[in-house]
Amino acid sequence: MPPLPPTPCAVCLPSHRAHLPGRGLLGLLAGQRLALGAFHACQCCPGARSQGQNGMDDMLDVENKHMADNLATKVTRLKSLALDIDKDAEDQNHYLDGMDSDFMSVTGLLTGTGKRFSSMTRSGRDNRKLLCYVSAGLIVVFFILYYLVSKART
Incomplete structure (x- = not known):
């Protein structure tokens, strides 16, 4: 059998x-x-x-490794891009925090100036004349500076 x-x-x-x-x-x-x-x-x-099948497997294995390397390169690129975006966002947050504190100090300065200005206008007539002279002088200085800057550009 x-x-x-x-x-x-x-x-x-x-x-x-x-x-x-x-x-x-x-x-x-x-x-x-x-x-x-x-x-x-x-x-x-x-x-x-067969031998042809082993050759095909080798070729597919090489192609698979090549595609895996390409994918790893793309992942690395995306990771570095994400880290760059994170660093940029952190820098911008620090910059905005600095601007916030600067604006708060300017707000305090302007509030104090406004209080002094209003107390000056409430006082007697002599202070009102002084206020008009100071205001006119500031306007004249502004126009002189504007003229000088416009001449310097040309």
Whole structure:
């Protein structure tokens, strides 16, 4: 009595069924799928893995490593970009905090000036004359500076 062939595994079973009569197109397609490279080395299919298949696996492995390297490069680039954005946001927050404190000090200065100005206008007539002279002098100084700056640009 001849020895029985090994029991086919789940991957090879469709190809073994393809050789059975009455399986039709489904059995043929299953056999073609296995013939196209879905083989693995098992006891029921000795030598099923051909040299062409090993070459194909090597080529796919090299391509897979290349794509993984490209992905790693893109991830590194995105990570550095995210860190740059974070650093920029931190710098802008510090800048805005500094501006906030500057505006608070200017607000305090203007409030004090406004109080002094209103107390000066409430006092007697001599202070009102002084206020008019100071205001006119400031306006004249402003126009002189404007004239000098406009001449300096041309």
